[in-house]
Amino acid sequence: MSPKLKIEPTFSKAQKTDANILKKLIQEYYQFDNQSVSEEKIDSSLSFALEDNPYVSIWLIDIEDTIAGYFVIAIGFTVEAGGKDGFLDELFLRERFRGKGIGRKAINFAIDLCPRLEIQRLSLEVEAHNSRAQRLYEDIGFFPHDRLLMSYWIK
Numbered sequence: 471m472s473p474k475l476k477i478e479p480t481f482s483k484a485q486k487t488d489a490n491i492l493k494k495l496i497q498e499y500y501q502f503d504n505q506s507v508s509e510e511k512i513d514s515s516l517s518f519a520l521e522d523n524p525y526v527s528i529w530l531i532d533i534e535d536t537i538a539g540y541f542v543i544a545i546g547f548t549v550e551a552g553g554k555d556g557f558l559d560e561l562f563l564r565e566r567f568r569g570k571g572i573g574r575k576a577i578n579f580a581i582d583l584c585p586r587l588e589i590q591r592l593s594l595e596v597e598a599h600n601s602r603a604q605r606l607y608e609d610i611g612f613f614p615h616d617r618l619l620m621s622y623w624i625k
Contacts, residue, residue, distance in 0.1 A: 477533060477570050477571065477572060478575075479531050479532060479533050479538065479572050479575050479576065479579075480531075480532045480533075481529050481530065481531060481532070481576070481579050482529065482530050482532065483527055483528070483529055483530075484519075484520060484527075484528040484529065484530050484540070485520065486520045486521075488520070488528075488530060489516050489520060491530075491537055492516055492520075492528060492530075492540060493512055493513070493516060495537070495539065495540050495562060495564075496512050496515075496516075496540075496560075496562075497512065498562070498564065499560060499562035502562070502565075503597070519542070524545070525544065525545050525546075526542060526543065526544050526545065526559075527542070527543050527583075527587075528540055528541070528542050529541050529542075529543070529576075529579070529580070531563065531567075531572065531576050533567060533572065538563055538564055538567040538572060539561070539562045539563035539564055539567060539572075539576070540560070540561075540562055541558060541559075541560060541561040541562070541576055541577075541580060542558070542559040542560045542561075543556050543557070543558060543559070543580055543583065543587070543589075543592075544556070544557045544559045545557075545587065545589065548591070550591075551590040551591035552590050553588065553590045554587065554588050554589045554590055555589065555590065555591050555593070556580075556584055556587065556589035556591065556592040556593070557592070557593050557594065558577070558580055558592060558593070558594040559594075561573060561576060561577065561594075563576075573603075573606060574606060574610065577606075577607070577610055578610070580592065581610075593612075594607065594612060595619055
């Protein structure tokens with residue numbers, strides 16, 4: 471039996487020059503997740519995030535010179551956590567890279583970034599039907615709250 475190949479992703483903070491590949495990845499993510507987000511919102515979000523913004527960072531996940539996916543960390547504030555609060559807003563891997571431990575490594579990288587970003591707590595949301603992702607997050611140490619995340623769209 472041959473030894474299992476060890477896949478080691480590298481992570482790089484997205485720059486303005488990455489806008490086109492990020493747009494494609496974001497569109498793939500929303501298609502995978504059966505959600506509809508306008509091209510205008512994607513463009514606006516990327517413009518905001520890629521301007522050396524202290525409130526958000528987007529990270530590309532690279533496997534052997536191939537972009538495998540991305541994740542976003544949004545930074546807020548909460549008294550409950552004692553300061554800065556991070557939100558793993560999106561984590562997406564292209565299909566051929568799923569189930570290989572890359573998502574786990576990306577999350578651990580995001581967790582390791584938190585002290586450098588002075589983040590006290592990292593949260594995320596997961597689709598209720600995505601039990602596979604829920605198990606992964608819980609295995610890493612995330613836990614469900616007794617609260618519901620609620621949203622209000624500002625017009």
